[in-house]
Amino acid sequence: xxxxxxxxxxxxxxxxxxxxxxxxxxxxxxxxxxxxxxxxxxxxxxxxxxxxxxxxxxxxxxxxxxxxxxxxxxxxxxxxxxxxxxxxxxxxxxxxxxxxxxxxxxxxxxx
Amino acid sequence: xxxxxxxxxxxxxxxxxxxxxxxxxxxxxxxxxxxxxxxxxxxxxxxxxxxxxxxxxxxxxxxxxxxxxxxxxxxxxxxxxxxxxxxxxxxxxxxxxxxxxxxxxxxxxxx
Numbered sequence: 064x065x066x067x068x069x070x071x072x073x074x075x076x077x078x079x080x081x082x083x084x085x086x087x088x089x090x091x092x093x094x095x096x097x098x099x100x101x102x103x104x105x106x107x108x109x110x111x112x113x114x115x116x117x118x119x120x121x122x123x124x125x126x127x128x129x130x131x132x133x134x135x136x137x138x139x140x141x142x143x144x145x146x147x148x149x150x151x152x153x154x155x156x157x158x159x160x161x162x163x164x165x166x167x168x169x170x171x172x173x174x
Numbered sequence: 175x176x177x178x179x180x181x182x183x184x185x186x187x188x189x190x191x192x193x194x195x196x197x198x199x200x201x202x203x204x205x206x207x208x209x210x211x212x213x214x215x216x217x218x219x220x221x222x223x224x225x226x227x228x229x230x231x232x233x234x235x236x237x238x239x240x241x242x243x244x245x246x247x248x249x250x251x252x253x254x255x256x257x258x259x260x261x262x263x264x265x266x267x268x269x270x271x272x273x274x275x276x277x278x279x280x281x282x283x284x285x
């Protein structure tokens with residue numbers, strides 16, 4: 064059973080701080096890793112994807128991948144109240160672009 | 175650009191009634207299509223995926239079925255709904271790259 068694990072939270076950070084969201088996965092053969100943001104009552108929207116070990120930056124977001132440790136993270140710099148949402152980690156399962164999702168981490172950015 | 179539509183947006187159905195949810199994608203050809211369900215407070219559960227017209231793979235045995243009558247149309251059906259079928263139903267698409275993009279979703283309540 065391929066698994067993706069996330070801490071459900073809530074993770075509470077003050078406005079302007081760095082939020083760090085973490086995800087571990089069980090399938091060593093996984094090649095692609097995704098972060099989605101889901102606001103309450105809405106569908107998930109893609110934030111970032113990462114394929115290679117190391118960091119990938121896009122604006123205030125940085126995805127970090129460590130395949131040896133089977134660990135992927137998302138850093139959100141200068142957190143804003145509008146970043147308050149559930150963040151889903153997803154891992155490619157290798158067949159027909161199937162993704163396995165974690166249950167998500169709820170982020171709360173406080174004023 | 176690509177657009178994905180789902181309807182209806184919300185649905186309230188009695189136990190034992192039939193179900194038909196529709197998903198259509200615009201702006202791309204031969205996409206992979208997916209149906210997910212997200213129960214309240216739970217993660218995304220992949221129900222079905224399709225790599226082409228008439229090609230359906232089921233991930234979880236249950237009283238639901240899926241069909242793909244046209245290249246960019248994906249339908250989720252049930253002959254008799256159960257209480258446990260309540261949830262947020264999401265359609266997603268991807269192409270040769272494994273990034274999935276989600277539709278707005280249908281919120282189904284079975285009473």
